[in-house]
Amino acid sequence: MFLDFFFHLRSRKIPISTSEYLDLLEVLRKIDFESPVFNLERFYHIARNCLIKDLKYYDAFDLAFAETFQGFASHSSLKSKLEEWLAQALQKQLSAEQMANALKIPPEDLMKELQKRLEEQKERHDGGNKWIGTGGTSPFGHSGFNPEGIRVGGTSRNRSALAVAGERHFKEYRSDQSLHIRQIKVALKGLRELKSSGRPELCLKSTIRKSCDNGGEIDLVFRRSRKNHLRLLLLMDVGGSMTPFARQVEQIFSAAHQVNHFKEFHHFYFHNIFYGFMYKNASLRRSESIPMSDFYRKWPQDTKVIFVGDALMAPYELFQMNQNMSDAYRTLDLHGLRRPHSHDLTGLQRLIEFRKRFPNSVWLNPEDPSFWGETTIAAIQEQIPMFYLSLDGLKKAIDDLMSRSLRRASRQDQS
Amino acid sequence: MYPWALTLLSQDPIHLLMSTKTPYVLSDELREAILIAEITGRPLLVKGEPGTGKTLLAQHIADEKGLSLFQWTVKSTTTAKDGLYFYDAVSRLNDARFGDRGDQVANIENYIRLEAMGQALDSSDPSVLLIDEIDKADIEFPNDLLLELDRMEFTISETGRTVRAIRRPLVIITSNNEKELPDAFLRRCVFHYIEFPDHDMMSQIVFAHYPSIDQTLMEKSLKLFYTLRDQNSLKKRPSTSELIDWIAILLHHGGKLESGTGLPFAGALVKNEEDLILLQRKRCF
Numbered sequence: 151m152f153l154d155f156f157f158h159l160r161s162r163k164i165p166i167s168t169s170e171y172l173d174l175l176e177v178l179r180k181i182d183f184e185s186p187v188f189n190l191e192r193f194y195h196i197a198r199n200c201l202i203k204d205l206k207y208y209d210a211f212d213l214a215f216a217e218t219f220q221g222f223a224s225h226s227s228l229k230s231k232l233e234e235w236l237a238q239a240l241q242k243q244l245s246a247e248q249m250a251n252a253l254k255i256p257p258e259d260l261m262k263e264l265q266k267r268l269e270e271q272k273e274r275h276d277g278g279n280k281w282i283g284t285g286g287t288s289p290f291g292h293s294g295f296n297p298e299g300i301r302v303g304g305t306s307r308n309r310s311a312l313a314v315a316g317e318r319h320f321k322e323y324r325s326d327q328s329l330h331i332r333q334i335k336v337a338l339k340g341l342r343e344l345k346s347s348g349r350p351e352l353c354l355k356s357t358i359r360k361s362c363d364n365g366g367e368i369d370l371v372f373r374r375s376r377k378n379h380l381r382l383l384l385l386m387d388v389g390g391s392m393t394p395f396a397r398q399v400e401q402i403f404s405a406a407h408q409v410n411h412f413k414e415f416h417h418f419y420f421h422n423i424f425y426g427f428m429y430k431n432a433s434l435r436r437s438e439s440i441p442m443s444d445f446y447r448k449w450p451q452d453t454k455v456i457f458v459g460d461a462l463m464a465p466y467e468l469f470q471m472n473q474n475m476s477d478a479y480r481t482l483d484l485h486g487l488r489r490p491h492s493h494d495l496t497g498l499q500r501l502i503e504f505r506k507r508f509p510n511s512v513w514l515n516p517e518d519p520s521f522w523g524e525t526t527i528a529a530i531q532e533q534i535p536m537f538y539l540s541l542d543g544l545k546k547a548i549d550d551l552m553s554r555s556l557r558r559a560s561r562q563d564q565s
Numbered sequence: 566m567y568p569w570a571l572t573l574l575s576q577d578p579i580h581l582l583m584s585t586k587t588p589y590v591l592s593d594e595l596r597e598a599i600l601i602a603e604i605t606g607r608p609l610l611v612k613g614e615p616g617t618g619k620t621l622l623a624q625h626i627a628d629e630k631g632l633s634l635f636q637w638t639v640k641s642t643t644t645a646k647d648g649l650y651f652y653d654a655v656s657r658l659n660d661a662r663f664g665d666r667g668d669q670v671a672n673i674e675n676y677i678r679l680e681a682m683g684q685a686l687d688s689s690d691p692s693v694l695l696i697d698e699i700d701k702a703d704i705e706f707p708n709d710l711l712l713e714l715d716r717m718e719f720t721i722s723e724t725g726r727t728v729r730a731i732r733r734p735l736v737i738i739t740s741n742n743e744k745e746l747p748d749a750f751l752r753r754c755v756f757h758y759i760e761f762p763d764h765d766m767m768s769q770i771v772f773a774h775y776p777s778i779d780q781t782l783m784e785k786s787l788k789l790f791y792t793l794r795d796q797n798s799l800k801k802r803p804s805t806s807e808l809i810d811w812i813a814i815l816l817h818h819g820g821k822l823e824s825g826t827g828l829p830f831a832g833a834l835v836k837n838e839e840d841l842i843l844l845q846r847k848r849c850f
Contacts, residue, residue: 167751173605180604199598200605203751205612205742336745339704362654407790459700476588 155197158214161539164207174200178439182559190219206541244555327450333541334405338540341382341454342411346374377413381449383508385424387459388432395516399458402514414449422463423530442500446507454551455504455511458539459526462517468497468526501533510554512547514539580644588773589618589625592766599626599735605755606799608714610746613759616804619739623695633690637681638697645709648682648696649719649728663731673723686717686730694734697820700741707750713755762805764791774809774850775816785822786812793834798843803834 156171178193194215202211218514277563349370360369385404386399406415418428418440427439440448495503505511513530515522522531530536535550537543594612602609627634634732635646653676661670670676679687685694699707712718717730738754740746762770764787771783786808794802804812811833815822822829828844835841 167747167752173607173755177601177604195594195597196601199601199755199757201757203610203754208758256631333745358654358658362658366658 155218158218159201159211162210164202164210164214166201170201170203214521245404313529334402334544335409337541337544337548338406339411340407340545340552341380342378343380345379346376350374365547378411379413381414381453382412383449383453383455384414384415385428385455385457385459386417386419386432387422387457387461388419388434389421391460391462392516395460395539396517402458402539402544414453418445420459422459422467423501425495425497425500442504449508451508452510454509455508456547456551457511457513457534459515460517461513461515461530461536462521462524463526465525468529470548498529498533501530505534512537512550514543514547578815581650588769589621590766590773591622591625592759592762595622595757595759602737602755603735606733606737607753607755610738610751610754610756611759612740612742612756613804614761614804615741616806617759617761618805619759620695620697622695622739623693623737626737627693632651632735633688633692634695635681635685635688635692636695636697639699639701639706641673641703641704642702643702645706645713645846648680648710649713650683650721652678652721653678654811674726677721677724681727682846683719683728686713686719687728687733688734689731693734694736696736696738698729698741698779699738700746704745704747711749711753716743744797761794767805770805771809771812775812778812778816779820782815782820782822786815789822789828790834791829793844796844797839799835799837800837801840803836807834807836 152171152174156166159166174197175201176198187411197215198211199209351374352374356371356373357369360371361367361371384403386403388396388399392399403417406417411417418430419432419434420428422436424442426442427436428442428445429435429439430438511534513534513536515527515536517527519538522528523534527536536564537547537550598609598611611622613619623634623636626632639648652673657673660666662776664670666763680801682694682696683796685692696710714736717733718727720727767787767790768783769824771778771787788801790808790811796802814830818830828834830839831844835844
């Protein structure tokens with residue numbers, strides 16, 4: 151039963167290991183001897199405290215809890231089996247010698263023992279719901295345990311643990327769904343390349359330390375401060391299919407803007423895919439745009455670039471030449487029918503060119519990954535690493551950016 | 566097993582501490598979390614909205630169990646060593662150069678001062694150690710504490726002395742979620758998220774602070790308070806501590822809350838200028 155629960159939790163991508171599971175068993179073993187009340191509600195809180203280490207997993211925990219124990223409360227046959235087992239377990243537990251032995255096992259042995267039990271129980275589990283009864287090795291349980299404990303003790307809320315779990319109270323804290331500016335900022339802090347810079351300044355702490363080591367002879371120590379040398383460009387798709395995601399894009403922009411720890415941070419806009427220009431303003435005014443040639447010249451190659459866009463557009467915008475409507479219209483305004491550039495490239499080729507120029511670039515897509523099979527998304531994803539615009543995705547994207555630059559640095563060292 | 570764990574369970578579900586100190590209402594879930602932390606011997610990591618009494622918790626536990634409390638408030642510049650001990654090199658230098666306490670200077674131990682965590686480990690009595698707002702420090706800070714929290718010992722590198730805890734102190738760590746804590750650190754903690762108190766719990770808390778409060782005033786103020794909190798557009802939602810302050814002001818002004826007069830003394834509840842303007846525009850109170 152508990153193992154089922156354990157694997158349900160794991161299947162929901164909650165990072166729990168045997169050590170948390172052992173914690174839970176230890177707590178259950180010790181707590182039962184002291185407490186007269188033990189119901190599902192209490193077990194819910196104990197299990198959550200022991201197994202879950204972050205608020206963002208509370209929701210997944212609730213789901214797994216409901217899944218594991220929902221049927222449990224109603225199955226009468228299972229209930230009698232559990233009672234049977236509890237009665238046996240109780241007898242076993244009364245042996246004081248066993249208790250003493252159990253406490254003396256060093257951690258390594260405990261791990262081995264658990265491993266053994268895990269295997270053993272898996273086998274028996276296949277035969278039915280019997281693993282609970284295996285030899286009484288699992289030390290939890292008490293005759294006071296009521297599997298139908300759908301009742302809240304103490305507090306006045308009158309809700310069962312299952313009802314609480316079913317309510318999904320913590321849904322908004324899931325990291326794979328919601329983004330908060332503060333969380334984005336925390337994630338963006340991962341983008342750093344510290345380098346010594348500026349004039350050397352007197353380091354008081356080291357000076358005192360050094361002087362003391364010298365037996366009181368003053369020895370001045372100078373250090374240069376370390377600063378983040380990272381340049382970040384945020385390129386955002388606006389308008390059309392991006393409108394529903396405007397809020398998310400705005401959040402990520404304001405977070406990046408507020409983090410304030412980059413050497414340089416700039417943001418530009420484009421519609422669907424860029425051609426000859428990037429726009430400084432979300433209204434995509436030609437007067438406030440920068441030609442790509444200048445864009446490429448302006449920042450060094452190690453600049454980090456984050457695209458935000460759904461990569462959804464009519465295929466011809468990506469695969470044919472100069473079909474980007476916004477560019478075309480604006481060009482028409484100013485130059486009549488003249489094409490904006492002599493060297494014509496498709497949107498996709500532009501992207502490839504861009505990536506060659508800035509290898510440290512990633513694409514964040516607010517569109518649900520199940521839609522990523524779409525022609526244009528798939529084509530863009532082939533050229534540039536694409537991540538889902540969630541906190542998890544953002545972290546992965548940042549990891550990707552940082553590891554890429556690290557790899558290049560080490561390659562340069564070797565050559 | 567901690568000897569005082571037993572006494573925890575024999576208490577009433579809601580324990581009210583009425584003393585000169587701030588009253589504190591301990592919820593069942595939190596009590597459970599503390600018990601688990603004691604049984605497993607792991608630090609208890611408490612998160613929750615600001616103003617839900619994370620810091621007060623440690624004080625309350627220490628008072629309730631009659632243990633001494635060691636408090637380490639983490640700042641943005643704090644390093645792991647700061648909580649363990651401090652080597653007062655400047656005094657030593659001063660004494661060596663200008664002082665006449667030559668024999669004292671020779672012994673480094675005279676210039677080592679144990680800090681909160683160091684004191685908690687050094688103490689021969691069981692104690693409560695509060696590491697407050699651990700997320701304020703550098704991202705790597707919690708990782709630097711892993712060994713100390715695991716083994717409950719550390720070595721003073723200047724003297725080579727090892728301070729080892731005879732009794733593991735009950736460690737309570739609070740975090741405001743400003744920075745993500747490292748996984749290795751989380752794995753060693755028991756985690757509890759303090760949910761915002763519901764109406765019943767909040768009545769108990771208010772009652773603990775103001776035992777003589779008028780029932781209708783309490784109901785009215787709580788209703789206003791929760792309506793205010795339900796405004797999704799607020800940038801900073803008022804929390805328990807702000808409610809307590811607000812009621813104090815209401816009581817001071819005669820303890821009357823007329824309906825239809827808007828939200829009196831809104832400044833005590835709403836701390837953000839934009840929110841205040843928003844409230845005035847909405848006229849929902």
